[in-house]
Amino acid sequence: PDEQNLPYLCGLEKAFIHSGVLQMFARCDHFRQLWIATLGKNSSPAKIIHFVYPENYSSPSGILTMVPYPPTGLAKLKGRILIPTVIPSGGGLSGAALMYIGNPDDVKLQVHWKDEEEWRVIVGVDFIGDEGWMLLQDGTIKYSSDGGSNWKHLAKLSVNVRKILYGELVSVSKILYGLKFRSSRQGEVTGEKGLILTTLDGGKTWEEKKTNIDEYLVDIIVLNDDLIITKSVFGGFFLIKKKNNEWKQVEFPDFDYVGDMLLHDGRLLILDGKELFWMRLDMFINSIFP
Numbered sequence: 001p002d003e004q005n006l007p008y009l010c011g012l013e014k015a016f017i018h019s020g021v022l023q024m025f026a027r028c029d030h031f032r033q034l035w036i037a038t039l040g041k042n043s044s045p046a047k048i049i050h051f052v053y054p055e056n057y058s059s060p061s062g063i064l065t066m067v068p069y070p071p072t073g074l075a076k077l078k079g080r081i082l083i084p085t086v087i088p089s090g091g092g093l094s095g096a097a098l099m100y101i102g103n104p105d106d107v108k109l110q111v112h113w114k115d116e117e118e119w120r121v122i123v124g125v126d127f128i129g130d131e132g133w134m135l136l137q138d139g140t141i142k143y144s145s146d147g148g149s150n151w152k153h154l155a156k157l158s159v160n161v162r163k164i165l166y167g168e169l170v171s172v173s174k175i176l177y178g179l180k181f182r183s184s185r186q187g188e189v190t191g192e193k194g195l196i197l198t199t200l201d202g203g204k205t206w207e208e209k210k211t212n213i214d215e216y217l218v219d220i221i222v223l224n225d226d227l228i229i230t231k232s233v234f235g236g237f238f239l240i241k242k243k244n245n246e247w248k249q250v251e252f253p254d255f256d257y258v259g260d261m262l263l264h265d266g267r268l269l270i271l272d273g274k275e276l277f278w279m280r281l282d283m284f285i286n287s288i289f290p
Contacts (some may be wrong), residue, residue: 001283009035012271013259016076023081024271025074027259037276039264075125077132077147082112084122098125098148113148124179126187133203135189154203156188159195177218177233190217190230211240211247221263229268229284231258237270241289252289 008027017023017039026033048135068094075082085097097114121137125136125148132144132151139157144150159174174191181187183202189197197206213227215236221229226242235257259271268284270277 009033009274011257011259011273012276014074015260015262015269015271016074016081017262017264018076018079022269026274038208053206075127075132077112077127080112082125082148084125098122112152115151123176124189126179126181128181128184131184131202133179133181133187135176137176139173139176141179143203155206157189157197157206159191159197159208173190174217177216178220180220182222186222188220190220193214196228196230197221211242211249213238213240213247213249219261221261229261231261235259237261237272239285239288 010026010033012024013027014025015022020039022037022039024035024037026035033182038209070171074084080100095169098112103271123137124135124252126133127148130145130147132148133154134144134151135157136142140153141155141157142151143154144152157176174193174195176189176191176195180190185200185202187203188200189195192198194211194215194217196209196211196217198209199206215230216233217230217237218233219231223229228240229238230240231237236254236257237252237255239252241248241250255270255272257273259273260269262269263281266281267280268279
């Protein structure tokens with residue numbers, strides 16, 4: 001970026017691909033950046049072509065932007081990037097909202113949906129076409145059939161774990177970190193202590209996938225029933241494979257801090273610190289599990 005007379009690039013933490021363009025969020029100490037890059041062919045590198053945020057950023061008055069860290073809550077809806085927020089009210093915080101970024105050449109945060117009835121924190125949101133799913137911090141799953149304009153209650157998740165609190169062994173709900181849908185029927189929720197919940201009916205019912213993994217999972221790519229790519233809240237990057245009814249976990253220490261990962265055109269994109277890595281998915285998997 002410096003060679004192109006662009007601002008200093010902070011640590012990359014989230015990426016989206018829209019119409020062949022790579023949109024990347026980076027976290028600085030007191031603000032976020034949004035970078036636009038072109039995608040290279042095959043093994044060619046991505047090239048940063050435009051810096052749009054936060055120099056010309058503006059926000060409606062009364063809206064407090066609170067992108068979670070890591071920002072798994074960010075989602076893409078028909079070219080829009082949706083950002084979970086909360087709305088300040090009477091000196092406190094009440095209600096959840098989804099903001100979206102407008103014209104990349106004149107970045108503005110605008111309200112896509114808001115609910116001021118009670119205090120909420122949105123952990124994650126995802127869309128398949130006009131269908132959307134929202135995960136709240138208390139385990140509530142909400143569903144939208146109209147592109148996120150209206151939401152209804154769909155399910156309530158609660159998976160307990162035994163912990164020692166104030167010297168006593170108690171049962172508490174596991175912390176949930178992420179939500180991602182593969183289709184309108186199949187999706188996953190991830191959380192602490194290797195938690196992976198799977199739905200096959202559009203989010204109405206959920207089953208826990210027992211992998212015996214002790215990581216705080218924040219994102220997931222399910223390639224098939226026996227092969228999973230995931231990352232932890234601390235930036236660890238893992239490939240998990242089931243063989244003979246046992247799960248084997250492979251960690252990649254060569255990566256410093258994986259901010260995001262996504263599949264595109266048979267390739268796996270890894271955001272690691274301030275670097276982008278492209279890998280052919282089939283070659284990557286075969287090199288690990290020949």
